[in-house]
Amino acid sequence: MTDVTGEILRRWREGHGWDVPRMARELRKAARDSGEDVAAHHGLVKMIPQWERGGRAPRERYRLLYLKVFAGTLGDLSDGMALGTDVALRLAEVRSRAARLPAPGEIKALEDAVLARPRESMTPAEIRALAAEAIAHLHEVAGKLAELSALLGEDTP
Amino acid sequence: MSARDDEIMRVVAELDMHVAEVEASVATLKGLLADGELPGEEG
Numbered sequence: 001m002t003d004v005t006g007e008i009l010r011r012w013r014e015g016h017g018w019d020v021p022r023m024a025r026e027l028r029k030a031a032r033d034s035g036e037d038v039a040a041h042h043g044l045v046k047m048i049p050q051w052e053r054g055g056r057a058p059r060e061r062y063r064l065l066y067l068k069v070f071a072g073t074l075g076d077l078s079d080g081m082a083l084g085t086d087v088a089l090r091l092a093e094v095r096s097r098a099a100r101l102p103a104p105g106e107i108k109a110l111e112d113a114v115l116a117r118p119r120e121s122m123t124p125a126e127i128r129a130l131a132a133e134a135i136a137h138l139h140e141v142a143g144k145l146a147e148l149s150a151l152l153g154e155d156t157p
Numbered sequence: 158m159s160a161r162d163d164e165i166m167r168v169v170a171e172l173d174m175h176v177a178e179v180e181a182s183v184a185t186l187k188g189l190l191a192d193g194e195l196p197g198e199e200g
Contacts, residue, residue: 087162087169094173101179110186119189127189134182137175144172151165 006054008093012070013052015096020048023069030068036061063089070096091148098145104135 013023024044031038038061039047051058058066063086070092102110111131115124122130 087165091165091169094169094176097176097180098172101176102183107179107183107186110183110190114186114189117190122189127186130182130185134179134186137178137182140175141172141179144168144175147168148165148172151161151168 006052008090009048009058009066010052012066012089012093012096013048015093015100016070020045023048026069027062027065030065034068036065038062038065067092095145095148098141101138101141104138107131107134107138 013020018026021041024041027044027048028038028041038044047056047058047062050056051062067088108131111127114127
Protein backbone atom coordinates (compact mmCIF):
# COMPACT_ATOMS: atom_id res chain seq x y z
CA MET A 1 0.00 0.00 0.00
CA THR A 2 1.28 3.43 -0.74
CA ASP A 3 -0.80 5.77 1.40
CA VAL A 4 -2.28 3.37 3.92
CA THR A 5 0.20 2.16 6.47
CA GLY A 6 0.01 -0.98 8.51
CA GLU A 7 -0.41 1.21 11.55
CA ILE A 8 -3.63 2.54 10.09
CA LEU A 9 -4.94 -0.98 9.50
CA ARG A 10 -4.14 -1.84 13.10
CA ARG A 11 -5.80 1.27 14.49
CA TRP A 12 -8.76 0.67 12.25
CA ARG A 13 -9.16 -2.91 13.53
CA GLU A 14 -8.64 -1.95 17.13
CA GLY A 15 -11.03 0.96 16.71
CA HIS A 16 -13.72 -1.61 16.12
CA GLY A 17 -12.61 -3.58 19.16
CA TRP A 18 -11.59 -6.59 17.09
CA ASP A 19 -8.70 -8.91 17.85
CA VAL A 20 -6.70 -10.44 14.99
CA PRO A 21 -8.74 -13.67 14.79
CA ARG A 22 -11.93 -11.61 14.57
CA MET A 23 -10.41 -9.49 11.77
CA ALA A 24 -9.51 -12.73 9.97
CA ARG A 25 -13.07 -14.01 10.34
CA GLU A 26 -14.49 -10.74 9.00
CA LEU A 27 -12.18 -10.79 5.97
CA ARG A 28 -13.08 -14.43 5.25
CA LYS A 29 -16.78 -13.67 5.63
CA ALA A 30 -16.51 -10.78 3.17
CA ALA A 31 -14.70 -13.07 0.75
CA ARG A 32 -17.26 -15.83 1.18
CA ASP A 33 -20.13 -13.41 0.56
CA SER A 34 -18.62 -12.47 -2.78
CA GLY A 35 -17.55 -15.99 -3.69
CA GLU A 36 -13.83 -15.32 -3.49
CA ASP A 37 -11.08 -17.64 -2.35
CA VAL A 38 -8.79 -16.32 0.35
CA ALA A 39 -6.24 -17.75 2.74
CA ALA A 40 -7.39 -20.06 5.50
CA HIS A 41 -8.19 -18.57 8.88
CA HIS A 42 -4.85 -19.47 10.43
CA GLY A 43 -3.04 -18.04 7.41
CA LEU A 44 -4.84 -14.72 7.77
CA VAL A 45 -4.14 -14.68 11.50
CA LYS A 46 -0.46 -14.78 10.57
CA MET A 47 -0.71 -12.29 7.70
CA ILE A 48 -2.73 -9.58 9.43
CA PRO A 49 -0.02 -8.74 12.01
CA GLN A 50 2.54 -8.72 9.19
CA TRP A 51 0.43 -6.22 7.26
CA GLU A 52 -0.08 -4.14 10.38
CA ARG A 53 3.63 -4.12 11.19
CA GLY A 54 4.35 -3.03 7.65
CA GLY A 55 6.51 -6.06 7.01
CA ARG A 56 4.50 -6.82 3.91
CA ALA A 57 1.66 -5.12 2.10
CA PRO A 58 -1.68 -6.82 1.55
CA ARG A 59 -2.42 -7.71 -2.03
CA GLU A 60 -5.12 -5.90 -3.96
CA ARG A 61 -7.83 -8.49 -3.23
CA TYR A 62 -7.26 -8.19 0.51
CA ARG A 63 -7.30 -4.40 0.32
CA LEU A 64 -10.64 -4.68 -1.43
CA LEU A 65 -11.86 -7.05 1.27
CA TYR A 66 -10.91 -4.47 3.90
CA LEU A 67 -13.11 -2.01 2.03
CA LYS A 68 -16.00 -4.48 2.09
CA VAL A 69 -15.54 -5.24 5.78
CA PHE A 70 -15.56 -1.57 6.68
CA ALA A 71 -18.25 -0.61 4.19
CA GLY A 72 -20.35 0.87 6.99
CA THR A 73 -17.60 3.32 7.76
CA LEU A 74 -16.88 3.98 4.13
CA GLY A 75 -20.47 4.75 3.24
CA ASP A 76 -20.90 4.86 -0.50
CA LEU A 77 -17.23 5.11 -1.25
CA SER A 78 -16.74 1.41 -1.76
CA ASP A 79 -19.56 1.24 -4.28
CA GLY A 80 -17.97 1.11 -7.65
CA MET A 81 -14.66 2.13 -6.10
CA ALA A 82 -15.35 5.80 -6.72
CA LEU A 83 -12.07 6.55 -4.99
CA GLY A 84 -8.69 4.89 -5.14
CA THR A 85 -8.43 2.08 -2.63
CA ASP A 86 -5.72 3.79 -0.62
CA VAL A 87 -7.65 7.05 -0.46
CA ALA A 88 -10.84 5.28 0.62
CA LEU A 89 -9.03 3.33 3.35
CA ARG A 90 -7.27 6.42 4.68
CA LEU A 91 -10.50 8.39 4.60
CA ALA A 92 -12.38 5.65 6.43
CA GLU A 93 -9.71 5.37 9.11
CA VAL A 94 -9.68 9.09 9.88
CA ARG A 95 -13.47 9.33 9.78
CA SER A 96 -13.72 6.40 12.14
CA ARG A 97 -11.40 8.14 14.62
CA ALA A 98 -13.31 11.40 14.24
CA ALA A 99 -16.56 9.61 14.99
CA ARG A 100 -15.15 8.35 18.29
CA LEU A 101 -14.13 11.80 19.55
CA PRO A 102 -16.04 13.15 22.53
CA ALA A 103 -18.53 15.97 22.09
CA PRO A 104 -17.60 19.49 23.26
CA GLY A 105 -19.80 19.03 26.32
CA GLU A 106 -17.94 15.88 27.27
CA ILE A 107 -14.60 17.67 27.01
CA LYS A 108 -15.98 20.47 29.18
CA ALA A 109 -17.17 17.93 31.74
CA LEU A 110 -13.72 16.35 31.68
CA GLU A 111 -12.15 19.76 32.23
CA ASP A 112 -14.44 20.42 35.19
CA ALA A 113 -13.61 17.05 36.71
CA VAL A 114 -9.88 17.67 36.37
CA LEU A 115 -10.20 21.18 37.80
CA ALA A 116 -12.05 19.80 40.79
CA ARG A 117 -8.87 18.00 41.86
CA PRO A 118 -5.96 20.41 42.32
CA ARG A 119 -2.66 19.08 40.96
CA GLU A 120 0.86 20.32 40.57
CA SER A 121 1.59 19.18 37.03
CA MET A 122 -0.75 21.71 35.38
CA THR A 123 -2.27 24.95 36.57
CA PRO A 124 -6.03 25.52 36.28
CA ALA A 125 -5.32 28.05 33.51
CA GLU A 126 -3.32 25.47 31.57
CA ILE A 127 -6.06 22.88 32.00
CA ARG A 128 -8.68 25.35 30.77
CA ALA A 129 -6.48 26.25 27.81
CA LEU A 130 -5.97 22.58 26.96
CA ALA A 131 -9.70 21.89 27.01
CA ALA A 132 -10.43 25.04 24.98
CA GLU A 133 -7.85 23.99 22.42
CA ALA A 134 -9.38 20.53 22.17
CA ILE A 135 -12.82 22.02 21.59
CA ALA A 136 -11.42 24.41 18.97
CA HIS A 137 -9.86 21.48 17.12
CA LEU A 138 -13.13 19.61 17.46
CA HIS A 139 -14.87 22.42 15.59
CA GLU A 140 -12.17 22.19 12.92
CA VAL A 141 -12.87 18.46 12.69
CA ALA A 142 -16.54 19.18 12.04
CA GLY A 143 -15.58 21.68 9.36
CA LYS A 144 -13.23 19.27 7.64
CA LEU A 145 -15.82 16.49 7.75
CA ALA A 146 -18.31 18.82 6.07
CA GLU A 147 -15.68 19.78 3.49
CA LEU A 148 -15.07 16.12 2.77
CA SER A 149 -18.77 15.40 2.42
CA ALA A 150 -19.02 18.23 -0.10
CA LEU A 151 -16.01 16.93 -2.03
CA LEU A 152 -17.50 13.45 -2.08
CA GLY A 153 -20.90 14.71 -3.12
CA GLU A 154 -22.56 13.24 -0.08
CA ASP A 155 -25.89 14.47 1.22
CA THR A 156 -25.50 16.74 4.20
CA PRO A 157 -28.19 17.17 6.85
CA MET B 158 -4.12 9.16 -8.16
CA SER B 159 -6.60 11.63 -9.65
CA ALA B 160 -6.73 15.35 -8.86
CA ARG B 161 -9.92 14.68 -6.90
CA ASP B 162 -8.16 12.02 -4.86
CA ASP B 163 -5.33 14.46 -4.20
CA GLU B 164 -7.77 17.08 -2.97
CA ILE B 165 -9.52 14.56 -0.76
CA MET B 166 -6.21 13.39 0.66
CA ARG B 167 -5.28 16.98 1.44
CA VAL B 168 -8.48 17.48 3.43
CA VAL B 169 -8.09 14.07 5.06
CA ALA B 170 -4.57 15.02 6.18
CA GLU B 171 -5.89 18.23 7.72
CA LEU B 172 -8.72 16.30 9.36
CA ASP B 173 -6.22 13.78 10.68
CA MET B 174 -4.16 16.56 12.24
CA HIS B 175 -7.16 18.06 14.04
CA VAL B 176 -8.38 14.63 15.18
CA ALA B 177 -4.92 13.86 16.56
CA GLU B 178 -4.89 17.17 18.44
CA VAL B 179 -8.23 16.38 20.08
CA GLU B 180 -7.14 12.83 20.87
CA ALA B 181 -3.93 14.06 22.49
CA SER B 182 -5.66 16.73 24.57
CA VAL B 183 -8.37 14.36 25.73
CA ALA B 184 -5.75 11.74 26.61
CA THR B 185 -3.92 14.33 28.68
CA LEU B 186 -7.08 15.39 30.50
CA LYS B 187 -8.04 11.78 31.15
CA GLY B 188 -4.54 11.05 32.37
CA LEU B 189 -4.75 13.96 34.78
CA LEU B 190 -8.12 12.78 35.99
CA ALA B 191 -7.03 9.18 36.40
CA ASP B 192 -3.91 9.58 38.45
CA GLY B 193 -2.52 13.03 38.08
CA GLU B 194 0.13 11.90 35.62
CA LEU B 195 0.41 13.03 32.04
CA PRO B 196 0.36 10.23 29.43
CA GLY B 197 3.86 8.93 28.83
CA GLU B 198 5.31 10.44 31.98
CA GLU B 199 6.93 7.99 34.32
CA GLY B 200 8.99 8.09 37.47
